[in-house]
Amino acid sequence: MNIFGQLRPYYWSQRKMMLGSLLCLVVATALGLVYPNLLRILIDDVIGKEQFHWVPWLAGAVVLVVLLKGSMQFLHGFLGGRVANHVAYEMRNASYDKLQTLSYRYYDKARTGDLMSRLTADLEGIRLFIGFGFAQLLNLFLMVVLGSAMMLSLNWKLTLITMVTMPILVFTVSKFQAAIHPAFQEMRQTFSELNTAAQENITGMRTVKSFAREKHEVDKFSSRNEAYKNNQLRAANLWGGYFPVMELLSLLCVVLLLTVGGTMVIKKQLSLGELVAFFSMIWYIIGPMWGIGFHINNYTQAKSSGERILELLDSHIDIKNSDSPYVLDDNKVQGHVQFRDVSFNYEEDAVAVSQIDFDATPGKVIGLMGGTGAGKSTIIQLLMRAYDVNEGAVTLDGRNIKDIEITSLRSQIAIVFQETFLFSSTIRNNIAYGRNDVSMDEIIRVAKLAQAHDFIMELPLGYDTLVGERGLGLSGGQKQRIAIARALLCDPKVLVLDDATSAVDMETEHSIQAGFQEVMKGRTVFIIAHRISSLRHADEILILDKGKIVQRGTHEELIQQPGMYKDTYQIQYADYLNLAKQGVYSEVSS
Numbered sequence: 001m002n003i004f005g006q007l008r009p010y011y012w013s014q015r016k017m018m019l020g021s022l023l024c025l026v027v028a029t030a031l032g033l034v035y036p037n038l039l040r041i042l043i044d045d046v047i048g049k050e051q052f053h054w055v056p057w058l059a060g061a062v063v064l065v066v067l068l069k070g071s072m073q074f075l076h077g078f079l080g081g082r083v084a085n086h087v088a089y090e091m092r093n094a095s096y097d098k099l100q101t102l103s104y105r106y107y108d109k110a111r112t113g114d115l116m117s118r119l120t121a122d123l124e125g126i127r128l129f130i131g132f133g134f135a136q137l138l139n140l141f142l143m144v145v146l147g148s149a150m151m152l153s154l155n156w157k158l159t160l161i162t163m164v165t166m167p168i169l170v171f172t173v174s175k176f177q178a179a180i181h182p183a184f185q186e187m188r189q190t191f192s193e194l195n196t197a198a199q200e201n202i203t204g205m206r207t208v209k210s211f212a213r214e215k216h217e218v219d220k221f222s223s224r225n226e227a228y229k230n231n232q233l234r235a236a237n238l239w240g241g242y243f244p245v246m247e248l249l250s251l252l253c254v255v256l257l258l259t260v261g262g263t264m265v266i267k268k269q270l271s272l273g274e275l276v277a278f279f280s281m282i283w284y285i286i287g288p289m290w291g292i293g294f295h296i297n298n299y300t301q302a303k304s305s306g307e308r309i310l311e312l313l314d315s316h317i318d319i320k321n322s323d324s325p326y327v328l329d330d331n332k333v334q335g336h337v338q339f340r341d342v343s344f345n346y347e348e349d350a351v352a353v354s355q356i357d358f359d360a361t362p363g364k365v366i367g368l369m370g371g372t373g374a375g376k377s378t379i380i381q382l383l384m385r386a387y388d389v390n391e392g393a394v395t396l397d398g399r400n401i402k403d404i405e406i407t408s409l410r411s412q413i414a415i416v417f418q419e420t421f422l423f424s425s426t427i428r429n430n431i432a433y434g435r436n437d438v439s440m441d442e443i444i445r446v447a448k449l450a451q452a453h454d455f456i457m458e459l460p461l462g463y464d465t466l467v468g469e470r471g472l473g474l475s476g477g478q479k480q481r482i483a484i485a486r487a488l489l490c491d492p493k494v495l496v497l498d499d500a501t502s503a504v505d506m507e508t509e510h511s512i513q514a515g516f517q518e519v520m521k522g523r524t525v526f527i528i529a530h531r532i533s534s535l536r537h538a539d540e541i542l543i544l545d546k547g548k549i550v551q552r553g554t555h556e557e558l559i560q561q562p563g564m565y566k567d568t569y570q571i572q573y574a575d576y577l578n579l580a581k582q583g584v585y586s587e588v589s590s
């Protein structure tokens, strides 16, 4: 796979600057070759011929070359740095954009730590290579070619003798490259696994502590850390073996040069100045040869990183807009949801829901009840087109949702999820998340409807209180109420409460539902709940079991039929009636 060819869109716009940076490097390299020649002139023509008045001129020439070379190197670094940062910026944006468009199916399998290491370490590897590594590789090639050309022009016989070990050097380098590339690929992989372990551990720290599994977590991390360390050691071993071999081969060149070149000087076949010039030029070739390992290292790292970034950028998006999607008009949407014989499975041969059929007219409240894994959340996922149905159709106002533009469809549906996610920001920003322009009055209005206003006002900073990552610092019920306020603020045509009041007490739930009556007039509501009290006012309650609707009807109808709903009712209300007798709940019997 031609990785850098595929990454071309990200750096091609910067080609002029890249070229400028390369040219500066070429000039700097060429200027470097002037030193050995100045040395040769100093020894042969100035000292040898006792023309000492040339010494200040030669010294001046050296200063000039140094200044020019320095300026060229500065420009190379300056331009290369700009290119590198621009490329990294473009790729970071592209990767982040891609992350936003990837579908749920991707995130079902993705690991946060792995994604993070792609967006950080891998991008950094590519940035360094495109900005500098590539230029260094080219420079290396130039140094070898220009240095050899100059040596050949001085004395071709001595050059060929000196270079006799070069093929072995090249062979060693290619062998090394073949070994180090997989080592680096593996290293990147183990690093991302290490990241994943650390990230999961921090995210789930409360669970870890509550189960006293710190030791288990440390062991898990240690084993990944060990794998990473072993990878590093393997790479270090490869490097360790590589350097002595390279040094030996390089010194063989020098020994040959001094033996043969020295003999030639004694026999007057070569001037002393030429031998000294040869001696400094041979390092001009050997030096880069040594560094070739380092640059190949950079190249292979950048290549592995490029592969991982491309894998992300090329990931398949399975939920896409149709060729000419219908964009919903906010003012015309009614919120009429229909499921027509819908069947769906996440994985092959594992049916999640089957033959789901219902009609939720605008303003209707549909309740969904069922055991865990019965398919309730899946129905909601299908409604917002997180996944496409395998059979049947989901429609909004009579139109198949596959034909509706995805963003406009989702902006009509507000969901309060089972697990509340809050951003690490203020309460005000968390409530306002779904909308761009929103006044404080509106925020307070929905917070009141969600029964959140009072507890927010009790916090020292009120709506400006910062909530920790994922809402740490708030109780489960408080987080749910903020999430409900956030959903209400979107003014959705369809509101979904996926077990959204499970963490609030029954009295608060009752008040929240009373608030909904007001906001949701003429809109469609789906309530997933395990509590009868959450569902009893629904227009239709669907009872799900193993992905199928096994019972349906109103509260009154369902408590007459044998089945899950009646059983749940009897269990929950038997308890409540007992409590009511003790005076704990007063409204239960109503």
Ligand SMILES: Nc1ncnc2c1ncn2[C@@H]1O[C@H](COP(=O)(O)OP(=O)(O)OP(=O)(O)O)[C@@H](O)[C@H]1O
Pocket: 108, 346, 347, 351, 352, 370, 371, 372, 373, 374, 375, 376, 377, 378, 379, 418
């Ligand atoms: N992302 C997923 N990938 C694969 N299978 C899934 C995925 N989400 C849910 N399932 C499976 O689909 C089935 C229905 O799950 P769903 O989440 O809809 O159940 P639920 O009724 O909402 O359960 P709960 O009340 O526990 O949330 C289950 O067997 C579940 O294991």
